[in-house]
Amino acid sequence: MGASISLDFITHxxxxxxxxxxxxxxxxxxxxxxxxxxxxSGCGKSTLLHMMxxxxxxxxxxxxxxxxxxAKPSAKWNMMFQKASLYPWMSVKENAALGLIxxxxxxxxxxxxxxxxxxxVGLNDKKNANVQSLSGGQQQRxxxxxxxxTEPEVLLLDEPFSALDxxxxxxxxxxxxxxxxxRGLTMVIVTHDIDEAIAMADRVLIMSQNPGRIVGELVVDLxxxxxxxxxxxxxxxxxxxxxxxxxxxxxxxxxxxxxxxxEKTASAA
Amino acid sequence: MSTSNSQSIPxxxxxxxxxxxxxxxxxxxxxxLGITCLLALWWVGGYMIEADPDLSAFSAFAPAPTFSAxxxxxxxxxxxxxxxxxxxxILAGLVWGIAIGVPVGVTVGYFGVALKVTNVPFQFLRxxxxxxxxxxxxxxxxxxxxxxxxxxxxxxxxxIIFSTAxxxxxxxxxxxxxxxxxxxxGFQMLRRIILPAIMTDVMAGIRLAVGVAWVVLVxxxxxxxxxxxxxxxxxxxxxxxYDYLAAVVLVIGIIGYGLDTVCSVLIKRFNWHxx
Numbered sequence: 001m002g003a004s005i006s007l008d009f010i011t012h013x014x015x016x017x018x019x020x021x022x023x024x025x026x027x028x029x030x031x032x033x034x035x036x037x038x039x040x041s042g043c044g045k046s047t048l049l050h051m052m053x054x055x056x057x058x059x060x061x062x063x064x065x066x067x068x069x070x071a072k073p074s075a076k077w078n079m080m081f082q083k084a085s086l087y088p089w090m091s092v093k094e095n096a097a098l099g100l101i102x103x104x105x106x107x108x109x110x111x112x113x114x115x116x117x118x119x120x121v122g123l124n125d126k127k128n129a130n131v132q133s134l135s136g137g138q139q140q141r142x143x144x145x146x147x148x149x150t151e152p153e154v155l156l157l158d159e160p161f162s163a164l165d166x167x168x169x170x171x172x173x174x175x176x177x178x179x180x181x182x183r184g185l186t187m188v189i190v191t192h193d194i195d196e197a198i199a200m201a202d203r204v205l206i207m208s209q210n211p212g213r214i215v216g217e218l219v220v221d222l223x224x225x226x227x228x229x230x231x232x233x234x235x236x237x238x239x240x241x242x243x244x245x246x247x248x249x250x251x252x253x254x255x256x257x258x259x260x261x262x263e264k265t266a267s268a269a
Numbered sequence: 270m271s272t273s274n275s276q277s278i279p280x281x282x283x284x285x286x287x288x289x290x291x292x293x294x295x296x297x298x299x300x301x302l303g304i305t306c307l308l309a310l311w312w313v314g315g316y317m318i319e320a321d322p323d324l325s326a327f328s329a330f331a332p333a334p335t336f337s338a339x340x341x342x343x344x345x346x347x348x349x350x351x352x353x354x355x356x357x358x359i360l361a362g363l364v365w366g367i368a369i370g371v372p373v374g375v376t377v378g379y380f381g382v383a384l385k386v387t388n389v390p391f392q393f394l395r396x397x398x399x400x401x402x403x404x405x406x407x408x409x410x411x412x413x414x415x416x417x418x419x420x421x422x423x424x425x426x427x428x429i430i431f432s433t434a435x436x437x438x439x440x441x442x443x444x445x446x447x448x449x450x451x452x453x454x455g456f457q458m459l460r461r462i463i464l465p466a467i468m469t470d471v472m473a474g475i476r477l478a479v480g481v482a483w484v485v486l487v488x489x490x491x492x493x494x495x496x497x498x499x500x501x502x503x504x505x506x507x508x509x510x511y512d513y514l515a516a517v518v519l520v521i522g523i524i525g526y527g528l529d530t531v532c533s534v535l536i537k538r539f540n541w542h543x544x
Contacts, residue, residue, distance in 0.1 A: 053450055083371040085443035087539035089465045099451035101461070150451065 002032040002186035003066040003153035005052060005075070010061035012047060021047055025213035032186045034177055036197035044212030045190045046158055052188060053079040063073050064238070065154060075099045075150035082161045082235075084139035086131040090244040092142050093118065093127045099150035110149075120179070137168035144176065148183075155180060157189040161196070173199045176226055181224070198236050199226045206243055216243040225233045308332060338512035339519060348520060354496035356524075358414065359482050362421025364517035368477055370426045371471060374433025375463065384434065391430065399424040399485045403492060413493035417486070424485040425478035432474025436467030468539040476532035483525045498524075 010025040021044045029035050048199045050056040051063050054073040063070040065077055073079075078099070086095045093111055096118055100110035118127055124179040131139060139159060147155060157176070161169040177200045180187040191197055195203045198220055206216035218240050222232050315331025318324045329335070342348040377383045377391075399420045406416035439465065446460050490499025498521050505514035 055446065055450060073450045073452065075450075079450050081447065083443055085441065085447045087444065087462065087465070089468075098448075098461070102448075102451050102453045102457050124461070205491060 001153065001184045002180075003257060004031050005029040005186060005188070006064045006067075006120060007017075007048070007052075008061050008064060010048070010051065010058045012044070012051070012056075012058045019093075020211045024073070025212070026212055027063070027205065028188060029188065031186055032181075032184045035189070036201035037190045037207060038192060038194065038197050039186060039205060039207030039212070040209050041192060042226045043207045043209040045207050047253065048154050048207075048212070049079070049158050049188060049190045053077060055079070065078070070237060076149040076152050078150060078152040079088060079152040079156040079158060080143050080147050082159045082162055084136070085141055086134075086142055088130070088132050090131070091128050092123060092131055092262070093164070095142050096145040096149055097133055098146060103150060114145060114149050116143075117148055121145045121175075132244060135168075137164050139170075140164060140172065144179075145171075148179070150186070152185065153213055154186045154188070157187065159191055160189075161231040162191075162193070169196075170199075170228075176200065177224070194237055194240055195228060198222070198233060198240065199228065204240060206240075218243060327511055330515050334512035335515035335519060338510075339516040342513065342516055342520075351496060351498045351501040351517070352520065352524065354494075354500075355436030355486055355490065355498045358417050358497065359421060359479070359486055359528075360491075361418045362482055363425055363475070363478065365418065365422045366482075367471075367475065368431055368475070369422070370429030370478075371433050371444070373426075373438055374430040374471075374474075374508075375459075375467070376466075377430065378434035378437025379463075384438075391427070395423050395427040395431075397423075399481075399531060400488055403489070403524050407493070417492075417494065419488045420485060420489045421482045423480045425475075426476035428481065429471070429474040432477065433467060435462065436470025439470070440466045465541070469536060472532065472536040472539050476529065476536060479532055480525075483521075483528060 006028045007025050010022055012022040013020045025048060037048065042142055047056065049100050052065075052070065053059050054063075054070045054077065057071065070077070088100070090098070093114060096114040097105075097107075097110035100113060101107065105113070115127070116215045118124060121144055123138060123141055123145070124136065126134065131142060134142065143160070155176075161172050164172070173196055178188065179185070187200075190198070201220055204218045204220060205214050206218070207213065210213040218236070220235060220236055222230070226233060307516040317335075318330060319328040319362055326544065329338075339348075345358045362453050365496050377387055402423050403416070407413075410416040410419060444462055444466065445458070449457055453461065486497070487499040487502065494500055498517055501517045502514055505511070505517060
């Protein structure tokens, strides 16, 4: 089952004299909720995610998972990174089982437990392969199986698909929320891709920069699976764009032009 | 159809054998050429020594007397005792070198402060010839054997420390982050992540160390001891048995080459990089 996450008045400075990177962050994520954190590069969204993972401790305030204060990393709140960072001296199966090995599970039992997971992520014929022979998408699937193997309550994703090709990315954007929903996991994904946020999350939190704050929120009440071409999806994207412009997060670029174009087509029709 | 089939079968069976021989020949042709050149130079040198009346007393250094002395030493079995003593010293020195070098190297590589503190002293100590420690070694150890092993340790420990530290510094920082995130303890991090990650570098350091140690061993055995290949050279010189002296030199070269080959096989074995 998933766990709740509460962000209790988090302020963070990387040094005593520096301007705060994060300021007065407060939010509560319900058990089993899928949340996307979006914002411009450098707004501190990844820093906030590292705090949820216990890889970084905020200078003020704290993260609580199921009301326990997060003080160090744990396999119960597991993070997936942009790079799969698999260990090349281990096979696919050994990589996936690593968290269980750290937890003191015997090699044989760990192997059995990751078998089904590797089937689920579509690597049933690659279990004994050298991880260096896998494609980027396959490597990220191993990392996903590795994160799920320890049966976490929270899955934290730090732009995990940004280095993948569009086809694989779309597939994983569909598969990962499905897995989380089936298992009741709480998921938090950090992304700068508006489509990814809408495709994967129940709720999108918008962050501003200098200092990093949560400045907007959008509930995505679209049915699953999410289709990028659906009218609802498009409307949700426009709404999110509007919030961005309103909060002046500077997250413009290609998404603005996409929104502008859709406005043009709408007015032309 | 059937005739063409029956003809093609032996041909396809022959092909792999031919290919294998061809491959072996190709892989050996350049080393064989090199060895032949070396032997030719040696032979020419021997010929010139023999032709010079001032030097003809040393004519036993030529290939023919050397090989016959080598055959003598091998057939009488007298070659094995010095080889055994020398290999024992080098292995003992290497074991100590690894036991000290790997933990120190991991510490220096992992903690930036340790690197800053040790860099100058280590570079200073590294440049001192291991043989320069001989007087110290003789005072500090009560047996010649221990003194020689100490010199070997002084030769092996530096390449192992530097190579290990270099390996640790090269580790992808994400590997630490992922492992911490999966709940690795300090010991698990060392055993499952750091040691396998640096194994190739450690082996490369050991390979360098073996080379230096083998070179240092022979002069170290000139002193005090009455066994080993270095002693055998000294002994042959004192008895004017130059053919035996050259044969021992040959044995030293062959064993050194063998040790290096073992190391390079181990490096390949532990290398996880995709070629």
